[in-house]
Amino acid sequence: MKKQDITCDVLIIGAGFAGMAACARASELGLKTIMAGNSSQLYFASGLFDFLGVYPLDPATLLTNPETGLDLLKKEMPDHPYSKTGLKPILNSFDFIIDYLRSAGLEYETSKGRNISVLTAAGTFKPTFLVPETIKKCQMIKRNKNLLIIDFKGLTGFSAKQIAARLKKKLNSIHTLSIELVPDKTVLPPMHLASMFENDVFLEKIAKKICNCGCQADLLGIPAVCGINKSLNILTKLEKMTNLDIFEIPMMPPSIPGLRLKNAFEKQFAKQFKKKRVQFLSQTKIRSQIINENEFILNAVNQNMETRIEAKCVVLASGRFQSGGLYAHRKQIFETVFNLPVHQPEHRNLWHHRNLFEKQGHLINTSGIETDNVFRPVDTNGSIIHKNLYAAGAILAHNDWTRLKSGSGVSALSAFTAVNDFYNSHRPSADNSNYEK
Numbered sequence: 441m442k443k444q445d446i447t448c449d450v451l452i453i454g455a456g457f458a459g460m461a462a463c464a465r466a467s468e469l470g471l472k473t474i475m476a477g478n479s480s481q482l483y484f485a486s487g488l489f490d491f492l493g494v495y496p497l498d499p500a501t502l503l504t505n506p507e508t509g510l511d512l513l514k515k516e517m518p519d520h521p522y523s524k525t526g527l528k529p530i531l532n533s534f535d536f537i538i539d540y541l542r543s544a545g546l547e548y549e550t551s552k553g554r555n556i557s558v559l560t561a562a563g564t565f566k567p568t569f570l571v572p573e574t575i576k577k578c579q580m581i582k583r584n585k586n587l588l589i590i591d592f593k594g595l596t597g598f599s600a601k602q603i604a605a606r607l608k609k610k611l612n613s614i615h616t617l618s619i620e621l622v623p624d625k626t627v628l629p630p631m632h633l634a635s636m637f638e639n640d641v642f643l644e645k646i647a648k649k650i651c652n653c654g655c656q657a658d659l660l661g662i663p664a665v666c667g668i669n670k671s672l673n674i675l676t677k678l679e680k681m682t683n684l685d686i687f688e689i690p691m692m693p694p695s696i697p698g699l700r701l702k703n704a705f706e707k708q709f710a711k712q713f714k715k716k717r718v719q720f721l722s723q724t725k726i727r728s729q730i731i732n733e734n735e736f737i738l739n740a741v742n743q744n745m746e747t748r749i750e751a752k753c754v755v756l757a758s759g760r761f762q763s764g765g766l767y768a769h770r771k772q773i774f775e776t777v778f779n780l781p782v783h784q785p786e787h788r789n790l791w792h793h794r795n796l797f798e799k800q801g802h803l804i805n806t807s808g809i810e811t812d813n814v815f816r817p818v819d820t821n822g823s824i825i826h827k828n829l830y831a832a833g834a835i836l837a838h839n840d841w842t843r844l845k846s847g848s849g850v851s852a853l854s855a856f857t858a859v860n861d862f863y864n865s866h867r868p869s870a871d872n873s874n875y876e877k
Contacts, residue, residue, distance in 0.1 A: 458833025487697025
């Protein structure tokens with residue numbers, strides 16, 4: 441196995457959305473940044489950015505204006521990550537992400553501070569804060585619109601008829617079309633279908649099938665597979681060919697919008713790599729670590745390389761159980777890199793309720809790392825564990841993000857705040873060319 445030694449200002453452990461957001465902010469500030477993890481996690485992301493979609497949780501109140509829910513959440517959940525900062529930093533973190541992705545050619549749409557109701561592959565509507573441009577026209581679904589939904593035979597997890605059945609009571613006119621591209625009973629992978637959409641001849645073929653289906657439609661819903669690259673351009677071409685307004689419908693993982701998001705971040709990181717600001721250690725795990733007062737020394741290992749990393753700051757964005765940031769032993773939950781204290785129910789029998797759909801939720805979903813107001817982990821007495829150690833994203837405690845519809849917002853806020861705090865407290869010296877104001 442090869443070995444190497446590298447140094448950096450910021451080491452980010454984890455390459456999900458929180459890790460990507462932290463890496464984006466650190467590199468934009470001119471900090472020499474290393475990100476270690478598995479970026480394929482974003483392939484499972486919907487591509488939608490949630491702020492706060494549901495509050496109060498009982499009785500599952502859907503929010504049109506997340507700000508109103510945020511005020512109540514701060515009163516009732518003072519330990520929630522949002523309660524540490526308030527509204528403006530949350531919006532600032534989203535603005536940064538929007539601008540960063542736009543620079544990579546991936547456009548997101550907002551609705552002036554309000555949530556957008558997005559049609560899902562289950563035929564339900566989900567409140568979210570930011571959506572890709574290819575999805576935004578789902579807001580045009582109204583009773584006076586004739587809606588056509590199409591699917592593709594062999595594409596699993598998406599049924600136009602199922603969606604239509606759920607929408608019948610809400611719309612006056614809804615039609616479906618199933619397009620066969622492969623022989624019956626052949627599975628059509630989303631990645632393969634998305635790449636087919638990047639061919640103009642294929643696009644014309646799909647447009648003809650839509651135009652000749654005999655449905656009177658104003659609006660077209662299509663599974664979110666309209667290309668991996670330049671998806672908005674592809675959708676615009678299809679709109680001109682069919683003379684219809686078109687929107688994509690998010691699917692179950694694997695997610696093409698999630699892949700587009702991953703590619704957009706990595707496109708920008710590649711530019712920073714040339715400036716020697718960003719280095720990505722793919723498929724890497726931290727095996728051991730030494731913490732000194734002013735630095736961290738960690739050993740990162742993958743199949744081919746063992747890397748000794750000296751870092752001034754660490755942002756722990758390693759996620760929860762599925763991604764390995766937290767580990768549930770028989771009687772206790774552990775944090776897997778630094779063995780940080782984990783907020784958790786006192787006893788194992790309190791982790792879950794017997795009812796899977798319990799209105800109060802499951803306490804295990806609020807377990808995680810407790811932090812101060814700039815997201816530095818604290819011990820059981822509330823004392824900061826290390827001045828330059830931060831936590832971001834799903835690993836944070838007191839955030840039942842699946843039920844609150846708050847995952848992306850908490851990830852963006854915590855990553856953005858953590859990196860800003862390190863940068864502001866360690867202003868670059870004049871002789872350090874890695875920093876830029």
